[in-house]
Amino acid sequence: xxxxxxxxxxxxxxxxxxxxxxxxxxxxxxxxxxxxxxxxxxxxxxxxxxxxxxxxxxxxxxxxxxxxxxxxxxxxxxxxxxxxxxxxxxxxxxxxxxxxxxxxxxxxxxxxxxxxxxxxxxxxxxxxxxxxxxxxxxxxxxxxxxxxxxxxxxxxxxxxxxxxxxxxxxxxxxxxxxxxxxxxxxxxxxxxxxxxxxxxxxxxxxxxxxxxxxxxxxxxxxxxxxxxxxxxxxxxxxxxxxxxxxxxxxxxxxxxxxxxxxxxxxxxxxxxxxxxxxxxxxxxxxxxxxxxxxxxxxxxxxxxxxxxxxxxxxxxxxxxxxxxxxxxxxxxxxxxxxxxxxxxxxxxxxxxxxxxxxxxxxxxxxxxxxxxxxxxxxxxxxxxxxxxxxxxxxxxxxxxxxxxxxxxxxxxxxxxxxxxxxxxxxxxxxxxxxxxxxxxxxxxxxxxxxxxxxxxxxxxxxxxxxxxxxxxxxxxxxxxxxxxxxxxxxxxxxxxxxxxxxxxxxxxxxxxxxxxxxxxxxxxxxxxxxxxxxxxxxxxxxxxxxxxxxxxxxxxxxxxxxxxxxxxxxxxxxxxxxxxxxxxxxxxxxxxxxxxxxxxxxxxxxxxxxxxxxxxxxxxxxxxxxxxxxxxxxxxxxxxxxxxxxxxxxxxxxxxxxxxxxxxxxxxxxxxxxxxxxxxxxxxxxxxxxxxxxxxxxxxxxxxxxxxxxxxxxxxxxxxxxxxxxxxxxxxxxxxxxxxxxxxxxxx
Amino acid sequence: xxxxxxxxxxxxxxxxxxxxxxxxxxxxxxxxxxxxxxxxxxxxxxxxxxxxxxxxxxxxxxxxxxxxxxxxxxxxxxxxxxxxxxxxxxxxxxxxxxxxxxxxxxxxxxxxxxxxxxx
Numbered sequence: 043x044x045x046x047x048x049x050x051x052x053x054x055x056x057x058x059x060x061x062x063x064x065x066x067x068x069x070x071x072x073x074x075x076x077x078x079x080x081x082x083x084x085x086x087x088x089x090x091x092x093x094x095x096x097x098x099x100x101x102x103x104x105x106x107x108x109x110x111x112x113x114x115x116x117x118x119x120x121x122x123x124x125x126x127x128x129x130x131x132x133x134x135x136x137x138x139x140x141x142x143x144x145x146x147x148x149x150x151x152x153x154x155x156x157x158x159x160x161x162x163x164x165x166x167x168x169x170x171x172x173x174x175x176x177x178x179x180x181x182x183x184x185x186x187x188x189x190x191x192x193x194x195x196x197x198x199x200x201x202x203x204x205x206x207x208x209x210x211x212x213x214x215x216x217x218x219x220x221x222x223x224x225x226x227x228x229x230x231x232x233x234x235x236x237x238x239x240x241x242x243x244x245x246x247x248x249x250x251x252x253x254x255x256x257x258x259x260x261x262x263x264x265x266x267x268x269x270x271x272x273x274x275x276x277x278x279x280x281x282x283x284x285x286x287x288x289x290x291x292x293x294x295x296x297x298x299x300x301x302x303x304x305x306x307x308x309x310x311x312x313x314x315x316x317x318x319x320x321x322x323x324x325x326x327x328x329x330x331x332x333x334x335x336x337x338x339x340x341x342x343x344x345x346x347x348x349x350x351x352x353x354x355x356x357x358x359x360x361x362x363x364x365x366x367x368x369x370x371x372x373x374x375x376x377x378x379x380x381x382x383x384x385x386x387x388x389x390x391x392x393x394x395x396x397x398x399x400x401x402x403x404x405x406x407x408x409x410x411x412x413x414x415x416x417x418x419x420x421x422x423x424x425x426x427x428x429x430x431x432x433x434x435x436x437x438x439x440x441x442x443x444x445x446x447x448x449x450x451x452x453x454x455x456x457x458x459x460x461x462x463x464x465x466x467x468x469x470x471x472x473x474x475x476x477x478x479x480x481x482x483x484x485x486x487x488x489x490x491x492x493x494x495x496x497x498x499x500x501x502x503x504x505x506x507x508x509x510x511x512x513x514x515x516x517x518x519x520x521x522x523x524x525x526x527x528x529x530x531x532x533x534x535x536x537x538x539x540x541x542x543x544x545x546x547x548x549x550x551x552x553x554x555x556x557x558x559x560x561x562x563x564x565x566x567x568x569x570x571x572x573x574x575x576x577x578x579x580x581x582x583x584x585x586x587x588x589x590x591x592x593x594x595x596x597x598x599x600x601x602x603x604x605x606x607x608x609x610x611x612x613x614x615x616x617x618x619x620x621x622x623x624x625x626x627x628x629x630x631x632x633x634x635x636x637x638x639x640x641x642x643x644x645x646x647x648x649x650x651x652x653x654x655x656x657x658x659x660x661x662x663x664x665x666x667x668x669x670x671x672x673x674x675x676x677x678x679x680x681x682x683x684x685x686x687x688x689x690x691x692x693x694x695x696x697x698x699x700x701x702x703x704x705x706x707x708x709x710x711x712x713x714x715x716x717x718x719x720x721x722x723x724x725x726x727x728x729x730x731x732x733x734x735x736x737x738x739x740x741x742x743x744x745x746x747x748x749x750x751x752x753x754x755x756x757x758x759x760x761x762x763x764x765x766x767x768x769x770x771x772x773x774x775x776x777x778x779x780x781x782x783x784x785x786x787x788x789x790x
Numbered sequence: 791x792x793x794x795x796x797x798x799x800x801x802x803x804x805x806x807x808x809x810x811x812x813x814x815x816x817x818x819x820x821x822x823x824x825x826x827x828x829x830x831x832x833x834x835x836x837x838x839x840x841x842x843x844x845x846x847x848x849x850x851x852x853x854x855x856x857x858x859x860x861x862x863x864x865x866x867x868x869x870x871x872x873x874x875x876x877x878x879x880x881x882x883x884x885x886x887x888x889x890x891x892x893x894x895x896x897x898x899x900x901x902x903x904x905x906x907x908x909x
Contacts, residue, residue: 054882056851099880108825108849108882125878128857182858186833193834194812197901253859261866370863370872370898377867383900388809399798403791430860430899 047314049261050285050353051087051098053080054108072101086354122631125254132247135179136240142175143236147753149235153571158228165217165230172232180206180239196387198426204244204391205421206235210754212414216651227408231418231752238422238756245760249427252767256435258774259442260369263362266318266337271302274346291349295340303336303349304356310345314338319361320448320699364452369438373454375720376433383430390735392422397739405740412740419738423755424731428762432723433765439773440716447778448699449709456695460679460713462660466608466706467651467673469665470626472621473683473703474605474633475595477666479506481514482576485567486589487668494520496581496591499538499545502528507577507593509538535579546582547591558582564590575628595629602633604703607779609634611710612658618642618650618673647673664706682705709776719773723766730762817841817907820848825882830854830861830875830902833893839905847886849885850906861900866906 053065069078069089075098076091087109089098095111102109109177146168149155158165177184182209186199213230220228270281274292287293287303295301301314313325316338325341326333334347337358353359396416399414438453444451451457471477486492497515500508502525511647515522525538525545534555535548544558550568553560564580567590571578576594580587608615616637619626626640639650647665651673654661663670663677666684674680682694684701698705738755742748811897817839820826828850829836835852842848854861854875865872866885873881887893895904 052882054884095879103825108851110851110880110882121876124857182832186858189832189834192810193836193838194808195834195838195903196809197833199833215866250859255863366874367872370865370874372865372867372872379900385810387901388805391805391809395798395801395805399795402798426901427860427899430901434898 043241048094049089049095049098049111051089051102051109051111053087061107063624065102067105068105069098069103072098083201111561122254125250129247129250132243132250136243136247137178138177139236139240139243142171143233143240146233147237158216158230158630162217162220166214168232169214169217169230171208171238172213175236176206176210176239179236179243183239183242190731191534196388201204201385201390201421201424201426202238205395205418205752206238208414208421209235209238209418214713223410224408227411229411229440231414234418234752234756236751239462241753241756241760242374245764248760248764249767252771253435253766255771255774256438256443256767257369259439259445260362260365262318263337263358263365263445266300266358268300271349272299285353286778287349287352289349289352289355291352293347293349295342295347296344297340297342299340301334301336301340301347304351304358305336305347305349306346307332307333307334308346310343312343312345313341315341319358352372355729361450363448365441368441368451368453368457369434371437371454373433373437373458373720375458375717375724376437376454379429379433379724383426385589386424386426386429388702390420393424393735393739394418401740406497412749415752416740417737418752419755422752423734423738423750423759425727425734425759425762428723428727428730428766431766431770432727433720435770436716436719436723439770440712440719442711443716443773443776446711447705447708447712449705449712450697450699451713452695452697456679457713458662459715460662460710461717463613463615463662463679465614465654465661467616467618467654467661467663467677468605468635468703469647469663469670469673470617470629471595472666472701473664474601474617475597475628477595478591479510479577479595480590481510482594483571483578483592484589485592486581488588490518490520492581492589492591493518494522494581495540495543495545495583495588496547498522498540499528499536499547501525502538503530503536505530507579510593511591543583544585547579549578550580551746553580553582553587555617556582558585558587560587572624573628575625576631577625597629597632598702600702600704604707605608605633605635605703607707607736608710611707612663613710618647618663620644644670645672648676651676651751662710664703704778711778712776715773715776719770723769726769727762727766730758734758810899819856820850822848824847825849827850827851827880830864831856833858833861833902834863834901835904840904840906842885842887842906842908844887844890844908850883850885851880859897860897860901860908861893862896865898866893866895868893885904 066080069075069087074092074094075089078087078089080087097110155161156164183199183202186197187203190197190200204717206710209231213232214227216223216230233375269284271284271287272279272294273282273287274294279294284302292308293302295303307328307330309330311329314328314334315325316335319335319338335357397420398413398417401416402409405412440457441451468474484492488566491608493515497512497520500511501522523541525540528538530536531552534552538545546552546558550560561581564587568578571592576592578590578592581589581591605615615635617626617630617635617637618639620642621640623640626638630638642650647670651661651663661677662679662681663673664681664683665674673684674693679696680694738750740749818826818837819841826840832851852864852875854877857877861875863872863874869885871883874881875881890908891907893908895906896902
């Protein structure tokens with residue numbers, strides 16, 4: 043008896059709780075099932091036992107619903123072994139067809155075989171052996187071509203089958219009845235038929251190999267999931283398969299282990315390496331209460347955590363899903379090709395007939411030989427595969443590569459648009475700056491008193507600047523007195539009574555309104571601080587200025603360099619903020635931005651983006667994805683920055699898991715590289731077909747007296763799609779400019 | 791020679807008619823609540839013409855028996871649907887067509903083609 047296995051099925055057609063019990067009953071009564079549970083929320087069923095997938099599906103169908111298995115790790119291994127088997131079978135076909143075809147070619151030089159006239163029996167025997175080889179090595183082409191034909195459709199198989207089929211039929215015909223063609227035209231093409239089949243099989247085998255490499259990124263992501271988890275059950279720690287971990291389980295994670303599911307630290311402290319998901323190079327310290335992401339690596343201590351999300355609900359599963367969806371999407375550039383591909387094969391068939399007719403009518407003797415060779419070459423050299431593969435294969439590599447840097451691209455179209463951006467709009471707070479204001483300057487005789495009084499009066503305020511002052515006071519272990527009669531005056535500051543003293547904290551307007559005299563030196567200092575992008579506040583106690591406290595949102599370490607890179611890439615960088623103009627301009631100046639939209643209310647940010655678009659700019663908006671959602675949606679490409687592991691930001695086309703602007707640069711670089719790669723592929727495929735077909739038709743004959751050998755046409759065709767896939771694979775070597783090697787994706 | 795030319799032109803005419811002008815009449819009707827099985831084999835979807843009714847949900851079960859890499863995905867470009875088709879494993883796609891018209895479905899490279907006709 044085989045071991046019980048667990049399987050997840052996607053259930054289709056469920057609408058209510060009654061459906062759940064119906065499906066559960068049906069699954070439980072299916073043969074071999076030990077346990078079945080249905081989840082209405084994600085419409086899945088988890089089944090355990092000695093399972094036969096088709097029986098489970100039939101059981102669900104019998105009660106009026108439908109089911110399909112959900113792919114997991116095991117299906118990836120299956121896919122790999124399928125690919126390997128497919129590769130082997132194609133190679134065998136190549137070898138067999140090649141081994142039989144090669145001596146026939148060499149006979150052109152050796153002349154061991156008798157001529158057609160004197161050795162008819164020998165040639166009929168060769169024809170029969172050729173047919174057997176064609177059936178073994180090329181049956182998939184002939185069956186495919188026939189099935190496509192009966193469905194009024196034409197594929198690449200149609201071309202290969204008609205090319206090689208015509209060669210064999212003609213050759214057999216002249217073996218049986220040579221007198222029907224002129225003596226000069228009595229030449230058998232068995233070698234051509236076999237070698238073409240051999241080469242196309244070889245080409246397809248190489249393509250299978252190269253294609254496998256293109257999905258390396260997704261394979262790497264899937265590989266982040268550990269196979270087992272150490273679960274604490276009834277006080278004991280036991281290792282169970284990952285699929286058996288349920289939400290709420292307590293897990294033990296030891297140093298060096300992968301975290302099996304999304305969770306929360308319950309006990310213990312450790313550093314966790316999240317670089318494989320976020321691209322963040324430094325390990326993150328985790329203590330009790332901190333969130334954990336499945337698939338990341340515990341680098342130092344051992345800890346206990348609770349599993350909050352498992353299986354398909356984890357961040358990693360969402361990332362994999364998102365990458366897969368984006369890889370499967372069609373960018374606009376691929377749509378023209380789709381139209382061409384739809385009419386390509388019948389057009390080539392017509393061209394082949396026309397070629398034959400032209401040679402028969404106007405060609406030199408033996409016209410039938412020229413017509414046959416030219417028509418066969420046209421059929422064989424045309425390669426719709428290279429055209430059809432050009433876009434999707436590069437997209438798979440490009441989107442996968444982006445994921446390695448913590449850049450999640452929602453759709454192929456976003457990647458395409460990102461390559462065409464002309465303007466980047468950066469939100470200030472949290473994008474260019476840290477988004478966490480901090481006290482930067484305290485100016486006055488008694489700095490401690492200034493901080494203590496300012497913090498006491500701000501303790502009741504909800505303003506982010508207030509939080510910065512209170513945080514600084516707490517850090518310096520200042521004891522704060524209670525504030526009475528607290529009042530916040532919008533746009534000016536706050537007022538309150540602390541230890542019986544009347545405190546004013548705010549801008550100059552607040553003090554002027556309360557008739558407090560401000561010294562010229564203080565006014566100068568206020569301007570100087572504002573000029574540095576800080577928000578200075580005057581503190582007055584009982585009508586006298588005590589000093590100045592300044593708060594600023596520090597600029598992120600990499601912002602300036604990333605903005606310089608964007609500008610070097612030819613992008614116009616604009617800053618958009620709700621802050622006052624002076625502060626905004628000061629921050630902009632520090633990071634090298636000259637164009638600033640300041641004092642823009644959150645609800646007006648998307649209008650600003652629209653304004654830029656109306657001026658003909660292709661706008662990329664970078665924001666936090668929550669406050670800037672409308673502007674992100676409005677922009678041609680919305681970048682949500684610093685999403686951490688919150689990957690499901692709907693408003694963003696591109697989600698950057700790391701909170702650094704260099705992710706935007708990398709995303710644009712990858713998009714440009716991918717689009718360049720797609721264009722190279724399309725150009726190559728179009729040029730190949732539009733030059734190859736006329737040459738195959740015999741265009742060079744009137745000029746140079748040369749005809750293309752159909753076997754060479756077969757080799758060219760086989761290599762054209764391999765070239766496209768190999769070119770796409772070059773994207774795997776992409777390294778973003780200015781990125782430390784520690785952040786390159788090859789770690790996971 | 792005249793005969794050969796006529797035969798050649800007739801063959802071109804046949805190619806145009808067979809591959810481009812011919813409209814299959816034997817569509818399979820996808821009734822609500824029923825699952826239409828679409829096999830992906832030897833370069834074609836079978837059935838390749840499926841009728842559906844506006845507003846009525848249909849389920850199409852794709853079964854890929856074709857090991858060619860081209861067949862590994864099915865796309866409904868106008869409906870924004872893309873699904874991976876693992877070899878030999880059924881994949882159900884549920885569609886609720888909201889507008890009448892012809893919606894093509896195809897492989898990644900547009901070689902395998904079918905039509906979902908919504909009336």
